[in-house]
Amino acid sequence: MKNIDDLMHSAVELAERGLSKGEIADELNVSRETASWLVERSEASPGGTSAALDGPEDIHVDWNAIGKSADRLSHVCAAMADLLPEDAVDLTVGIEKAGVPLATTISQRLGTDLGTYAPRKHQWNDSDMADLDGAFSRNFAQMEGQRCYVVDDTITTGTTMTESIESIRQEGAEPVACVVLVDKKGTDEIAGVPVRSLVQVIRVGDDE
Numbered sequence: 001m002k003n004i005d006d007l008m009h010s011a012v013e014l015a016e017r018g019l020s021k022g023e024i025a026d027e028l029n030v031s032r033e034t035a036s037w038l039v040e041r042s043e044a045s046p047g048g049t050s051a052a053l054d055g056p057e058d059i060h061v062d063w064n065a066i067g068k069s070a071d072r073l074s075h076v077c078a079a080m081a082d083l084l085p086e087d088a089v090d091l092t093v094g095i096e097k098a099g100v101p102l103a104t105t106i107s108q109r110l111g112t113d114l115g116t117y118a119p120r121k122h123q124w125n126d127s128d129m130a131d132l133d134g135a136f137s138r139n140f141a142q143m144e145g146q147r148c149y150v151v152d153d154t155i156t157t158g159t160t161m162t163e164s165i166e167s168i169r170q171e172g173a174e175p176v177a178c179v180v181l182v183d184k185k186g187t188d189e190i191a192g193v194p195v196r197s198l199v200q201v202i203r204v205g206d207d208e
Contacts, residue, residue, distance in 0.1 A: 007060060011038035022121030026097055029061040029182075031156045032121060059201055061154050061182045067101070076198070077105035080179045083196035084110075084149055087176050091115050091141055091148035095164050099152035102181070106151055113141035115148070117167060119160045134167050143171035150178040155195065158185045165191040 007028060014024045025035035033056045066072045080102065093115040094103025100116050107114040120134045136143060148168065155161055155178075165175050175193045183197035 008038050008041060011035060015039050020121075022119075023097075025121065029063075029098075029154045029156070030058050031056065032159075034058040057203075058156070059184050059203075061184070063153065063181055066181075067098075073101065074105055076181070077102055078109060079198060080151070080181070080196075081106045081109045083179055083198070084177050085194070087147070089147050089149055089176055091143070091146040091173070093117055093143075093148050093150050093164070093168060093175075095119060095150065095152040095160060098154075099180075102153060103149075103151035106149070106179070110149075112149070113146070115141045115143060115146075117164050119163055121160060134163060136167070136171065143168055143173035146173040147176050148173055150175050150193070151180070152178070153181045155180050155183045155185050155187070155190075155197070158187060158190050161190050161195075165193050 007030075010028060011024050014027055015021075019027065021035045021039060022032060024039065025032045028035065028038070030038070037056050066076050084106075089110070089112055091114070092103045092107035092110060092112045094100035094117070096116055096118045103116070104114060116137045116139075118135050118137070150161065150164055150168065152161060152164075161178055161180075165178070168175050177194045177196060178190060179196045181197070182199045182201060183195060184201045186200055186202045187195055189195055
């Protein structure tokens, strides 16, 4: 993807496939607000360009060159695993969707069990997020009593990671550290849990 019009086109394709705005945000590695803007802008001017309207302030991350190669993914996950603190950890939790293949490879490297969490944004469209719940898959390891790492591909606003950490704690587990490919928020911790990233994005001119 090289420009905003490519992103808009992809957002429309994903919407036509029935994905919620939250899932579109996840697929395109943008915030929920950006995903909403992309879909609504495309609906407002089908076939047009984005030049007439300013979009939300965000950064799109495309890591397809890593994701399409198992070898590259394995090498990148080895680097992510190396960022994590040496600790007695039982479980690696991947945040669906893109965090799961990363967590799977990291879990294999570290010799932990594997868990997955589907955040509530995957159900979000135009409904109130407060009325939605995330979920842990019962096909993978359960949380209770476990010390765990939390894995995702990107942090944009930190909302999904915060929700995941809180949900893990509610299940009776202890999040020890989080690791992501790209941190667009530029933070060292979320909800009291250290954050490690291969790439940290800092916008020049930001107040913080």
